[in-house]
Amino acid sequence: MKNIFKKPFRWAIFYSLVMAAAVTFVLMDTFVIEQTGTPMVTASLSAREVKTDSESQSTSGAVTNEQSTINQAASTPDNAVITENSYKDDNIQITIDTVRKYDTTLYVADIQVSSAQYLKTAFAKGTYGRNIKQTTSDMAESNNAIFAINGDYYGFRDYGFVIRNGVLYRNTPNPSGTGEAMMIDKDGNLSIVNEQQSDAQALVDSGAWQVLSFGPALVNNGKITVDENTEVGKAMASNPRTAIGQISPLHYIVIVSDGRTSESAGLSLLQLAQEFSERGCTVAYNLDGGGSSTMWFNGKVVNVPANGRSSSQRSVSDIVYLGY
Template structure:
C-alpha cells in the first residue's frame, strides 16, 4: 500500500490516471448516445413494443389478386404508381398513392421497438412489416427531442424547438404545426392523431409553397438527396425521393422539392429525413440510389412510413 501511495505521489502519474478515467467516461457517453441500443417506454400507459412482423393496425389480406409491375401495384384497396423524373440535374422518383382506407398508410420502428440507437435499413423494416412500398421516416432516434406518435401511441412529447410536426389523423388527413405551440398535445388529442413525425420543414400549406429559396435544414447542403410526403386529396398521397451527391444526380434544394409537389397538386407537403437516409423501397427492391456521398448503400434508420396491409 505504501509503495502504491508513493507511486501516486508523482504528479504526472495522477495526471495519467485522471486522463484515463476521463477518456473512459467520454467513450462510454459517446457509445451510450450513438451506438448502444436502448429500448425506451412509450409515454402512454400499458403500451408494448410492436411485434416486428405486425403493426397495431394490421388488416386482413385483400380479397382480390393484385396486379404488380416494376413500377405499379393495384388491388381493390391500394393503387401505387412510380414515375422516374429528371430535373435540376437530379433524378427523382414520384410515387402516386390512392387508398380506400387510411388504415393502409402506416409507420413502423426498426426492430419493432422504440428506443435510442435501434436501427435497421428501410428495406429490412419494410420486409419485416410485409410492406408493399416504404420510405424512410424522420429518424427520431438521432435526437432526444421532437414528437413521436405512431399508430395512435405517444412515445415522446418533448418538442423540438423551431421544428414543424406532421400530423396524420385517423382519416388519413395531413396537417402541420409548430412544435413551439404549447397547445400541440391538446390539438393531437382533438384530431385523434395516429402518426406524428418530427423533421420538416413544411413545404406546401393550403396548396401554396411556404418556404423560400434560401430555406434549408440545419447543417444540410442546398442540394441533397431528399425524402418527402404530401397529400393531394382524401386518401390520395404523393411521395418524392430524390437521388443526390453523385456525378449523375446533384440533388434537390428544399424549394425545388416544394415546386415538384406544387406541380402535382399537393395541398400539403412535408420534408422528412434526407441525405444518406433517403430510401424508396417497392415490392422487395430499393428503387433509388441511397448514398452518403462515398458509396451507394442504404443507411440504417430508426423508422419508416409504409403502405401495406
C-alpha cells in the same frame, strides 16, 4: 521515459484515461447503445377506429418484434396487379415515375388508398427507443410492406413529437425554428402543426394517428412555405431528399431524390416544394434526407442511396409504408 511514471505524471495519465473513458461512454450511449423506450399515453377511442381487429396491439409497453409479426400477418391480395413500377388492388394503387430534373433523378410515387388504415408507420425492430435501427428494406420486409420510405429518424434526436398509431411516445417539442411537425389523422389527412404552440397529448386526444417531426413544411394550405435560403440545419443546399404530400383525401405524392453522386446533384428544399406544388399538393412535408433517403417498392430499393450503391442503405429508426 521513466519520468512520466512519477507521481505528478501518474495523476495526469489517470485523469486522461478517465476522461477518455467518459467521452467514449457518452458517444456509445448517444450513438450506439440501444435504449428501449415506452409509450407515454395511448390513443383516444376515436383515433383507434382507424385500426382493424387484426391490427390491434398492446400499448402497455414498446411494440415487440413478435407483436409486429402478428399485426402484419396478412399478405398481399391475390388479385393484385404488379409491374416493375406499379401496384394495384382493391384498396391500394401506386404508380412510380422516374423524372430527370435539376441535374438529379427523382422518384415520384402517386398513391391512392381506399382507407387510412393502409398508410402506416413502423419502428426499427418493432421497438421505440434510441439507437434502435434497421434499414428501410428490413423494416419494410418485416412488416409485409408493399411500398416504404424512410421516416423522420426520431431516434437521432431527443426532441420532436413522436406519435405512432395513436400512441404518444415523446412530447418534447423541437426547440429551434418553428418546430413544424406533420400530423396524419385517423382519416388519413396530412396537416402541419407547430410543436412550440402545441401539446402532443392534446393532439392524441384530438385524433392524431401519426406525428412525424423533421421538417420543414414544404407546402401548406396550397402555398409553398420555403424559399431558396431555407435548409435543414447545416445541410448542403442540394441533397438527397424524402418527402410526402397530399393532393386530396387518401391521395398522396411521395418524392425521393438521389443526390451527392456524380449522376445526381440533389435538390434544394425549394425545388422539392415546387415539385409537390406542381402536382397539386395542398400539404407537403420534408422527412429525413441525405444518406437516409430510401424508397422501397415490391422487394427492391428504387433509388440510389447517397453512398452511390443501391444495395447499401443507412440504418434508421422508422419508416412510413403502405401495406396490410
